[in-house]
Amino acid sequence: MRKLFLYIFAGLIFCNIGNTNDIYEYEIEGISIGDSLLEYLKEQEIVKEIQENKFVYKNLSDVFGEVYLFDNFKEYDTLSFFVKSRDKNYNIYSISGNINYNNKFAECLNKQKEVEEEFSNLFPNAKKEYFTHKIDVDPSGKSISQNIVFFFESGDNIQVNCTKYKAELKNQYNWVDSFMIALNTKEITDWFDNPIN
Secondary structure, eight states: OOOOOEEEETTEEEEOOOSOOOGGGOOBTTBOTTOBGGGTSOHHHHHHHHHHHGGGGTTSOSSEEEEEEOOOOSSOSEEEEEEETTOTTOBEEEEEEEEEOTTOHHHHHHHHHHHHHHHHHHOTTSEEEEEEEEOTTOTTSOOEEEEEEEEOTTSOEEEEEEEEOOHHHHHHHOOOOEEEEEEEOHHHHHHHHOTTO
16 A cells, blocks of 8 residues: 655655545555554544534534644644545544644645645645635634635545635644645535535
8 A cells, every 4th residue: 555654854845645635545654444443443432522613614514524643743733634424333434643833824825735745746646725714713803714625526526725814713722733635535525615504
């Protein structure tokens, strides 16, 4: 299986993900789309995480839930996953790796640009879009996410994001500004776009 490894040396990111457009073949910290999250967490830990993170997605249905994994990873500070809440296997539909860039948003944007250039070379046929959006849980509009998305014909996508939160949210939820690469299946993307399913 081809792997998605991000090697960070002197502020540069080099990607070794092969020459394919199938996100199922990639791994982030050894974990792939379709793996069971039960290989990494106990069921009660998964259920607890889904409940604790539910408030972030209050306008969406309960089909999916988000779970965080904190470990001594090689490249990332945290990983997060979307799994179906009622799936007893807790198969992974989305996986993201996050790197702490707290109070370093400009540096994060530089990193994002480097990764964008690398992915543009690796995926010349993928459609690329840029957008910035406000974080829903912050009605002040001060918390934002700047995004670059690579769309594949399958409907799957890869996102490269920089997110910054206002200080109150950081203090309340222990959140940090971060850089993220996310692998998303069409099914999880459709859920975000059509929350009544």
